[in-house]
Amino acid sequence: MLRMSLLATLALSLCQTVAQAQMSHHNHASETACEEVELRCASKVTPAFASDGTLWLSWMAGGKISVASSKDFGRSLSTPVQVTKEKLNLDWGPDARPQIVVEKGGAIALAFSTFRDKAFNGQVFATRSIDGGQSFAELQPITADNESQRFAALGLDPDGSVFAAWIDKRNRVPAREAGRKYEGAGLFFASSKDGGAVYTEARLASDNTCECCRLGLAFAGPGRPVVVFRNMFEGGVRDHAVMTFNDLATPGEVRRVSNDNWQISACPHHGPSLSISPAGTYHVAWYTNGKARKGLFYARSDDEGKTFSNLLPLGHSDRNPTRPYVLTGARGATMVWKEFDGEKTSVNAMISHDEGRSWSKPSVIAETTDTSDHPLLIGDGQTTYLSWMTKANGYRLLPIGDGS
Numbered sequence: 001m002l003r004m005s006l007l008a009t010l011a012l013s014l015c016q017t018v019a020q021a022q023m024s025h026h027n028h029a030s031e032t033a034c035e036e037v038e039l040r041c042a043s044k045v046t047p048a049f050a051s052d053g054t055l056w057l058s059w060m061a062g063g064k065i066s067v068a069s070s071k072d073f074g075r076s077l078s079t080p081v082q083v084t085k086e087k088l089n090l091d092w093g094p095d096a097r098p099q100i101v102v103e104k105g106g107a108i109a110l111a112f113s114t115f116r117d118k119a120f121n122g123q124v125f126a127t128r129s130i131d132g133g134q135s136f137a138e139l140q141p142i143t144a145d146n147e148s149q150r151f152a153a154l155g156l157d158p159d160g161s162v163f164a165a166w167i168d169k170r171n172r173v174p175a176r177e178a179g180r181k182y183e184g185a186g187l188f189f190a191s192s193k194d195g196g197a198v199y200t201e202a203r204l205a206s207d208n209t210c211e212c213c214r215l216g217l218a219f220a221g222p223g224r225p226v227v228v229f230r231n232m233f234e235g236g237v238r239d240h241a242v243m244t245f246n247d248l249a250t251p252g253e254v255r256r257v258s259n260d261n262w263q264i265s266a267c268p269h270h271g272p273s274l275s276i277s278p279a280g281t282y283h284v285a286w287y288t289n290g291k292a293r294k295g296l297f298y299a300r301s302d303d304e305g306k307t308f309s310n311l312l313p314l315g316h317s318d319r320n321p322t323r324p325y326v327l328t329g330a331r332g333a334t335m336v337w338k339e340f341d342g343e344k345t346s347v348n349a350m351i352s353h354d355e356g357r358s359w360s361k362p363s364v365i366a367e368t369t370d371t372s373d374h375p376l377l378i379g380d381g382q383t384t385y386l387s388w389m390t391k392a393n394g395y396r397l398l399p400i401g402d403g404s
Helices: 002-014 017-023 172-177
Strands: 044-049 055-061 064-070 099-102 108-115 122-129 149-156 162-168 185-192 203-209 216-219 225-230 240-244 273-276 282-289 294-301 312-314 322-329 332-340 345-352 363-368 376-379 384-390 394-399
Touching (some): 044 099, 044 384, 064 108, 099 149, 108 149, 108 162, 149 216, 162 225, 203 225, 203 240, 225 273, 225 282, 282 322, 294 322, 363 384, 363 394
Parallel strands (some): 216 273, 273 322
Antiparallel strands (some): 044 055, 055 064, 099 108, 122 149, 162 185, 216 225, 273 282, 282 294, 294 312, 322 332, 332 345, 376 384, 384 394
16 A cells, blocks of 8 residues: 555656646556556556467566467466566556567567656666567667656557657757757657567657657558657647658658647646558547647548548546547447546447548447556457456456447
């Protein structure tokens, strides 16, 4: 209990007002169920499907990162393998979680962040397995810089490369030495042609972005990663932006998703979600507490983020809707988010069959009365599933209907 109280105190110190509410919400997933490394104790669980249909799970519990697989959609798991031999000070922030991608040949790439110090400076580590998850290589920093990296996102490019993006504070040092004010952090990236064994030298995609939110990552085609992130616009406004890379080494323009006008000098800890359909439609969902609008919203783009559709509000405003996630699949686009009615947390879902132009009515697809992780979506090429970890019910992988 003392440890949990300390975590809550530290988390609350990061943010103010609305940001505080997000950090201390009833369902805050950094509240661990226990101190062991088993899945039942996990606060964050990240899924990935292999090309053969095997479900892989990576989770953080007991100060370690563990991995296991399932041949029956999560009903039973293989013996877990601990990626990290020693107990680490894992990044327990609301938007931090281990990242996992599985190559077509079966190799597994992982990335996760730790805290370096009490000031929440982080370090992103990467590793890989080439023996089907039976063992993992020695942990390696994803970049040689020793400032601060957090909120890594990993994606498997259609060409087989592993692409990584993260939030990085290395540019604050030269700014401080030059007597200049430095706000936020930089969006940095790297890629790997060998499944995550070696990454290219880290490069800056955009500077002065918000320093404390997860990234949304998808691909517009082979060699064309797309990242959606909370940017820092003029006047301290932290609204979302999207960047489409020309190739794995060349960042594109920063394009604004919406003008929410959220002017805040604290950390929202509430990042966006991105999915790109085979037709090339960008689907983006996010949270804001701006002057222009408040709550969860969705928008679509048919021109690679140059322009976005009218915004679609999500959820019931009186039930604290949070943590939106969107994914396109064989049967259309699916969107989920959490709501809390004062007693239980529900995961709500909507489905679109026309590239996001229209959506089904929201329906509750899962509930819990205890703490829970963020709702995630994952697809195996045929079906879209809700991936959700709760303290009361453990891990669940639930197929989502077609909404017809």
